[in-house]
Amino acid sequence: MKLRTLVISLLALLVGTGVQAQSLADAEASMEYYLPQDVEYDESIPTPQEVLGMVPGEWHVRHDQLVQYMHAVAEASKRVTIHKFGETYEDRDLVYLTVTAPSNHQNIDQIREEHVALTDPAKSGELNTADMPIVLYMGYSIHGDEPSGSNASMLVAYYMAAAQGQEIEEKLQNSVILLDPSLNPDGLNRFASWANTHKSKNTVADPNSMELNQRWPSGRTNHYWFDLNRDWMLVQHPTSQGRIDNFHKWKPNILTDHHEMGTNSTFFFQPGIQSRTHPITPEKNQNLTKAIADYHAEIFDENQRLYYSQESFDDFYYGKGSTYPDVNGSIGILFEQASSRGHAQESEHGVLKFPFTIKNQFLTSLSTWEASQNLRQEILNYQRNFYKQAKEAGEDADIEGYVFGTDDDQARTYHLAELLRRHKVDLYDLNQDITVDGKNFKSGSSYMIPSDQKQYRFVKALFERRTTFTDSLFYDVSTWTMPYAFNLPFAELQGRDYSDDLLGNKVDGLPEFPNGEVLGGKSDYAYVFEWDEYYSPRAVNRLLEAGVRVKVASKPFTGVTADGTHEFDYGTILVPLGPQSVDQEKIYKLVQKAAGEDGLTVYSVGTGLTPNGIDLGSGSFETLEQPSVALLSGDGASPYEAGEVWHLLDQRFEMPPTLFPMDRVERADLDRYNVMVMVSGSYDNLSDRATKKIKRWTQNGGTLITTKYANNWAERNGLANIEYLNGDEESEEEQEVTPKPYADMSQARGAQYIGGTIFDTKLDLTHPLGYGYNDEDLTVFRNSTLFIKKAENPYATPLYYTEDPLASGYVSDENLEKLSGTAAVVVSDVGSGRVISMTDNPNFRAFWFGTNKLFMNAIFFGQTIDGGSGN
Template structure:
């Protein structure tokens, strides 16, 4: 790779415009954020010698690399131009279609010989990944003729714009450069580009950028072209952060690319991002903490590649940093999840111009061309390092799978008595992460226990042992030295350095029992598939009275579908015995009388698609408990749901809540801009959900709070999620009598007050808790994200069909005082300090103060209900164990209201 000197960019805008080749023509808003006509192709590496038969970006798109921010469609158009120019050295394919209908694609670049045998190369890579079927001798023979697969992913966040343009420049360099070194790279590697992982978000950013653009780029931090309106371009259409979706795979972009990565099994993978404008460039080694399940050779190879990138950056005068800010602990990132498939996976981060030019706080001007060039250099240096270390990388890849096969033991996933279908959902999700899962064909013994047929077994003697361990372990320990440093920082009043959540155990999040056994059970199993629903038939399908549906996630889906189609039903608030079987609270009763003639066909279809357990009832007689015609059998009606949208909501929180309701439960919502809730006629809605976010008080004001309270009193159900509960507990809103606590001192505690926050209090025992709720009379440290146990009040309708305890993802610093008798119900309260923490790192002060505090609160108000979740149950769409109680709030809440409209 030729070297070139760093260009010091002056602060003057005229120099910026000259450097970026942006002229003063009128903006062509329909095509790009600026109408700039570049001179004949100016290479990002001066002096590079290119084959003219391979088109440059300027020739294909009309502007030079870095002179404009390319539209997603233009990025694809350019790669198609490269394929047309070099069809023997470029292959392309789609792996997903976004919610807005845009294809997401990969483009493989290599030598003609390698592109001609791509299927064999992929098969060889999969063979190297499994030492059970590939002997060391066979592995050596494969490696001798196998290129390293380098998977380069760009712009997963839509407003992280430069990586996609860098991808085009890098692909062209590989195909057009006459440098003999590049030809050697292509002999040793196949490079797979994923140029735009999030085209929907990119287009949202570009539309915002174009709407604020004037006659020339404005680098001011406050300029409209760089100031994104809510929700910004970072997220995909569903407002998900795709970089945190890899093991839960809720979005089509992630599901498609995860499947493609499992198919190709790359040895090197880069996820190219942008960060704050004042930053330079980051590449590994990463910051602490490092996940202990990372394969040691992976860390060594990351440093090896990083040292090569540092050498190239030094040659070109590009500043960088590593071992700071970005850790490698959470396995759900784009650079995390693939690492547990054996890839050397890495994040690259470039300080962003968020447009064509940005003024840093130092006064320097950062241009878009600078950011494109830096990612371009990083991409090429990665390919160069992969080529130079061909044998080492492939041998380590084979060793990774062999290390997995040498594992011992197994995880056994049992079916929960409260929601047995969750085990099926969890098993399918694990298979989507490449983990081998077996469904036991007979009962068996393991871990000193007996398990029934149908339990799932994850044998840890498999290539993906580390993937299984990191996703299924109850807790992944944060290194002790790192924690000691965080405590030292906290003692000095400094913030901690934890970047993301410290807990993600899938069995805990799915509320599914899981045991890790020292040895694998001896039982025949059937391989599980990626299907997350096991279709059920209907028992006693021709029963005369109607149908009973056991509660759970599948039942919530069935209920939502049935409500949409006008099917009448009731939900039982208390358990009962029918035809010799004990049914729990939350059971749905769907009679034939008053329902469509094709009810049996509908129920059969819903049982198959949701996995809900449906049983025919010959009669309505119950031998114990409430009857189907009693007041404990509450009619469920189809509610109209409004979801707050826009400021001050957190876009990802809105996206996750809407995703759970619309895509998982299949029930539509109306998104309403939050400020309109202050004075609009809300009588058409039975439910309003306020997602986690900022100051609702600041947006709605006193009049808006009063308007919402009047709507509740007339029969509405108002649900606050996470930090939105601050609005409900604010004394100025006067909706929930609970108050948010300050940091506690032992012995303090004054209960509710007329202030938005009150002194914190420690509750040392259940007796203390019961005493406090019976009496009518600066915040805690922020938590990155832990799983904490909350015990559920079994007598409240909101807990119908819910497990006796839930695992709540706790983040931030919000802790609330319990509601007192007569003020409402603490439907779920956190466990004692000794039993509270299920997984993750929780500061001792928070652990003591969170004990026995409410996780979910509910109170009746007039004819309606107010429900506050202290933590967001829909976060990232991955808390399956919390979704049933959230569905109860949304669908059963209106059933327990008495609206007068």
């Protein structure tokens, strides 16, 4: 008998019946503790200890160690291959293992092609699922500070590569496992460094220990502090984009998503709260999830684990790892393990040790694999029927297709098209100009999506406007209507509006980024371009950084261009060639770059005289300063929202902000910045001296941008002249309290929370914050109950909610009434400076392209807002 098997067998004898002691206190970092005792293991497959010098749970694994171990297993085992599919922002490798029987590896491409064909209604009827392998995607620790999953992935990889026996061989023959050991390498590494750095020789379980209390922004998020478990549908980050490519390359039947939750919890597995399941998800999906849950319950009962299901979590938002599969013919399963957060922590169930949490993730990986074998053909048939029924529903749908796009901003149109194609949505160029519901869509700048396609359910989920719900509580947002997020005109096509003749060329792969041009070639007088395009800020910043003088028009005009005349709107950018210290040839190359890389149409202008409106030498053209942005960061500020600003400026506009620690404000030179951003937060950590310094800086001409609850700080400290809406005072009779059942309290309170809803607003297109917009109707995203009254100065509220503002999502009647007609943005005068108070987050999760412009206008044009217009 092999030595490794002998050790495990001896341990089994020591514990009597072979059932290991399962209390939290008995957990230990040893392979004997983790592994099943009735299996022999191939000694040619290295253990984590043999490769890394440690057993999982002894230390927190770093990402480089995790990848090192996965390479070692793949090299040693004929059951395993390893694939690199990308890199993170911090240049860490994204990898996954393919685990299956060696004979399957020999024709793995054919297996994959046949499996994917199961999702094609035109081919799937010919396939026999009786002998078809089931495909599992096992993903671990998308939140970096929930590390038990990634640490367990080493055990899963070892077990699948090394375990011997006929049962194991049959499972491998009947399945293909895609094992993704770290869904968030940057966050995992950040947290491992923290936990290992603060680990004592003798384990400390005191919840007050520094090891168990991370510093801001924590290891939960990626490099830019985004929650990647909200990005599966949004695909704004390279980790998500690569992962979604893998998903659609294989179309897995089951996807496991391993997480952690509060230390005093136990273990959760799906299905979650049934009343909150998205109505587009088939009932069969939830029934199969329940059937799989029986296997988790069985293995946890055997191991004396506490657990629960159908509580706390839901399957509504399709942007999470456990729900994205549900709208793509798969079954997503969320696992939540109580977190030790470090190596051990006191809990109400005793001292919770890291190895105990790791083993639970390992056990549910095995129970999922077991369930997939026993339910294999039923799940494969479900996948086939899902796509067959989706296409049939699309064929019969009242809405026969969707059209979207604008020629005012082709970059936003491109990015929505890009998102759709990443999810394999059938997309076509619009073949001819059409007008629907008073909206004009032009061939060459618009796209068509027919409902008659296998991704119909996904398309419907992205385009629907839903305002009625069976439940008033949501674990995440209640809506995500994509055209609203991108501020793009769109229309639902029904009856006579739709025709197959509208379908132009089908978009294969990803669409091409729109090319701009310099109309008229090199100029001897000036270049002019409009602010409409999404990447206009990047072009202007590039010019300013090169020392080029740039102006913005505060009034419209008619310009004389090389091909005649053109109507230019508020916010048009002027690059005059006369008063410049930069060589004209360099300026021309910069505007060529703006046309090519930023998608701008730049006009060469040969004269300063205009037929209508202001001339190019008018004082209504205001000189711009290059923004120098300080983003206040640290405890008190939302790391998510700070990260969204950082990502927006750094990744999209190539103008990185200074991540400014709050404790440096009182001793730093603020004069090197002209814009300061305070995202939602409390900011109680700012000292009186720091607060006075920010106020002085603003009075001297700075632009302070505050979002959501940062407005409270600004108002308290005399920087924002805003007034909150608290509701009308009730009469004594109306204040009488009616007793209610205690059991209803959580539901009633939760119903008053706005977790993520889309609303209609009106925008002043003549205001600097409205530059580049062409429609006063703007949809915004809101996830707070912060209500601000319109300013007393009639010019100080450039954006406000309509009287009937609900566009999509859930809001209580009480909150809808409060919100109606209130301010979305208020501008305050503070000396020579401006404070721009935004009630909402215009950069939510990096996919609200439509309101990004509002934020960028505050950065670039806040300095130009007339002092008399502030509150």
